[in-house]
Amino acid sequence: MIISSAEFITSAVKPTQYPPPEYPELAFSGRSNVGKSSLINTLVNRRHLVKTSRTPGRTQLINFFLVNRSVLFVDLPGYGYAKVPVAVRKNWGPMIERYIGERENLSGLVNLLDIRRQPGPEEHSLAGWLSARNIACLWVLTKADKLSKTKQKNRRLAISREMGIDPETLILFSAKTRQGRDILWERIQELCRAFEPQA
Numbered sequence: 001m002i003i004s005s006a007e008f009i010t011s012a013v014k015p016t017q018y019p020p021p022e023y024p025e026l027a028f029s030g031r032s033n034v035g036k037s038s039l040i041n042t043l044v045n046r047r048h049l050v051k052t053s054r055t056p057g058r059t060q061l062i063n064f065f066l067v068n069r070s071v072l073f074v075d076l077p078g079y080g081y082a083k084v085p086v087a088v089r090k091n092w093g094p095m096i097e098r099y100i101g102e103r104e105n106l107s108g109l110v111n112l113l114d115i116r117r118q119p120g121p122e123e124h125s126l127a128g129w130l131s132a133r134n135i136a137c138l139w140v141l142t143k144a145d146k147l148s149k150t151k152q153k154n155r156r157l158a159i160s161r162e163m164g165i166d167p168e169t170l171i172l173f174s175a176k177t178r179q180g181r182d183i184l185w186e187r188i189q190e191l192c193r194a195f196e197p198q199a
């Protein structure tokens with residue numbers, strides 16, 4: 001995928017602050033430290049478009065980026081970081097639920113999971129939530145470079161069983177080696193093609 005432009009548009013906490021729904025939109029979600037900023041930066045060939053935070057999970061903002069003037073990428077706040085104040089953590093669910101429930105141009109969610117972790121209650125409830133709302137989702141296993149190719153395949157199989165999904169639909173990804181970048185872009189483009197702009 002050739003990237004001609006990638007720009008930060010705005011941050012939001014509520015729907016009135018979202019940019020107009022003019023483009024297909026992909027939202028990226030995952031536990032804090034899963035490698036979400038690194039994955040988005042790899043997709044758009046930028047080192048610092050999405051800033052990696054020193055205190056992960058503190059910024060509970062929804063950040064919008066416009067890529068190639070044709071698709072919006074949304075960086076959702078990471079979940080599951082223990083040091084985040086309880087009040088902030090409690091706000092995560094309603095904020096994300098509102099975003100997912102109300103965003104009319106949402107083409108799909110890209111859910112990230114560290115390849116070395118088992119899916120937890122958060123991943124299961126997110127998967128249930130998305131299928132109940134009929135929202136397309138992609139599952140990406142991050143930091144694949146930490147494991148050998150054989151172990152990557154074994155982990156993919158174990159995670160697919162745990163999540164009850166086809167292993168072929170789990171994308172092995174590494175920001176370090178760029179493994180999986182092309183296939184992820186292909187899947188994203190498939191989801192975008194289904195988007196019809198609002199008249």
Ligand code: GDP
Nearest residue numbers: 032033034035036037038052056143174175176
């Ligand atoms: P975020 O909190 O989900 O946005 O995660 P970051 O992108 O900030 O990454 C968290 C940490 O994991 C950083 O130290 C990254 O350098 C590291 N990391 C991210 N992606 C990869 C990867 O593909 N391979 C390896 N080995 N480390 C990664």
